[in-house]
Amino acid sequence: MRAASIFREVLGGHHMVVEEGKFVTETVPVKGVDDRQEQVLVFSVRPYARDAGRCSRCLASCPGYDAGAGLRRWRTLDVGTVKTYLSAPAPRVACPEHGVVVAAVAWARAGAKCTYTLEDTCAWLAAHTALSVLTVLLRLSWRTVAAVVTRVVTERAGRVDQLEGLRRIGIDEISYRKGHRYLTVVVDHDTGRMVWAHEGRNSETLQTFFTALGSERAALLTHVSADGAEWIHTTVAANAPNAVLCLDPFHVIAWAMKALDKVRTRTLATQAGPRDRNLMWAVRKNPGDLTAGQKTTLAELEAVNAELFRAYLLKEQLREVFRRKGAEGHALLSGWILWARRCGIAEFEKLCRTIERYRTLIGHTLDHNVTNARSEATNTHIQALTKRAYGYHSPEALIGMAMLTRGGLCPPLPART
Numbered sequence: 001m002r003a004a005s006i007f008r009e010v011l012g013g014h015h016m017v018v019e020e021g022k023f024v025t026e027t028v029p030v031k032g033v034d035d036r037q038e039q040v041l042v043f044s045v046r047p048y049a050r051d052a053g054r055c056s057r058c059l060a061s062c063p064g065y066d067a068g069a070g071l072r073r074w075r076t077l078d079v080g081t082v083k084t085y086l087s088a089p090a091p092r093v094a095c096p097e098h099g100v101v102v103a104a105v106a107w108a109r110a111g112a113k114c115t116y117t118l119e120d121t122c123a124w125l126a127a128h129t130a131l132s133v134l135t136v137l138l139r140l141s142w143r144t145v146a147a148v149v150t151r152v153v154t155e156r157a158g159r160v161d162q163l164e165g166l167r168r169i170g171i172d173e174i175s176y177r178k179g180h181r182y183l184t185v186v187v188d189h190d191t192g193r194m195v196w197a198h199e200g201r202n203s204e205t206l207q208t209f210f211t212a213l214g215s216e217r218a219a220l221l222t223h224v225s226a227d228g229a230e231w232i233h234t235t236v237a238a239n240a241p242n243a244v245l246c247l248d249p250f251h252v253i254a255w256a257m258k259a260l261d262k263v264r265t266r267t268l269a270t271q272a273g274p275r276d277r278n279l280m281w282a283v284r285k286n287p288g289d290l291t292a293g294q295k296t297t298l299a300e301l302e303a304v305n306a307e308l309f310r311a312y313l314l315k316e317q318l319r320e321v322f323r324r325k326g327a328e329g330h331a332l333l334s335g336w337i338l339w340a341r342r343c344g345i346a347e348f349e350k351l352c353r354t355i356e357r358y359r360t361l362i363g364h365t366l367d368h369n370v371t372n373a374r375s376e377a378t379n380t381h382i383q384a385l386t387k388r389a390y391g392y393h394s395p396e397a398l399i400g401m402a403m404l405t406r407g408g409l410c411p412p413l414p415a416r417t
């Protein structure tokens with residue numbers, strides 16, 4: 001095998017001719033100290049004749065325009081331990097549809113500074129490992145990773161229609177950046193995939209989703225689950241005439257948790273009893289997950305803070321409503337409302353009024369067995385993404401990352417399909 005063919009394979013097997021490889025000295029800026037000199041590998045390559053002169057947006061064969069900005073470099077995976085680049089001319093072509101654009105190359109996406117192999121490896125790692133590991137391993141900045149993920153997701157989302165075959169969906173609003181900004185997210189309950197996300201939380205944002213879905217496919221929706229937001233309810237009713245609207249159980253439980261936290265803070269200010277973190281977790285956790293210490297705390301609580309203990313029981317009983325579902329769930333819910341309405345705990349009487357207001361939608365949830373596991377998992381995941389050191393400066397980067405991990409758009413590792 002000729003060296004050129006060996007290198008073509010080593011460099012990812014792209015459609016390209018490897019002309020030569022050489023070591024070049026690169027200056028790497030290092031924070032706080034003098035720049036470092038580093039030996040890097042640069043391979044001069046060129047496209048196959050049949051791939052040359054194509055539009056980078058539509059791949060149509062086009063007449064040449066000019067030489068563009070001359071030689072361009074693309075980072076690719078290291079060869080062994082050596083940082084490696086491909087180098088090639090980047091001429092421009094005149095596409096009848098897209099105007100004067102840079103010619104397509106077989107080894108990199110349009111506008112990318114890295115090759116397919118490096119970008120796909122980066123996206124795969126972003127979905128499977130800590131970003132702090134990935135940036136060191138691939139020698140890429142946070143910013144580059146965000147751009148790569150967005151580009152990979154956009155390309156893969158364009159290949160398959162994410163909105164095809166939707167029947168039961170969950171619509172959720174998720175806060176990012178300390179609650180001031182929101183994403184509206186759509187999850188497919190049947191596959192568990194996040195299928196759509198957009199910045200904002202209002203009826204116009206959601207209307208964008210229904211416009212993309214189209215009225216024919218919207219008419220096929222049978223169930224839509226959401227939180228209590230009125231703008232979601234009205235937009236769904238206007239666009240999906242055949243869908244039963246359900247209230248996502250995890251939002252209802254979250255309301256109960258909030259009420260419980262308020263009772264805890266209020267009663268602990270005036271009443272005796274255990275005040276440590278143990279108590280917080282004891283009243284918040286599922287009974288099955290309690291540690292022995294937390295069980296003791298709860299038993300103690302019953303004796304010294306009866307109000308908080310009753311609030312705890314109300315929260316657990318509400319959870320049970322969604323666990324049982326169906327006729328049993330309905331009966332439990334009626335019982336819960338009778339209890340909560342006159343429970344003497346202001347926070348839960350207020351919660352009771354909210355629940356009565358949404359009773360029809362909660363009833364749909366109990367009747368149609370809409371599981372909320374997927375929307376809850378997606379919600380939790382996006383919350384976790386926003387908390388990563390990364391920072392996710394733009395909603396596009398956050399959506400890209402979420403579509404990569406929750407939307408099934410993660411590429412396979414190069415050459416591992």
Ligand SMILES: [Zn+2]
Pocket residue numbers: 055056057058059060095096097098099
């Ligand atoms: Zn074109």
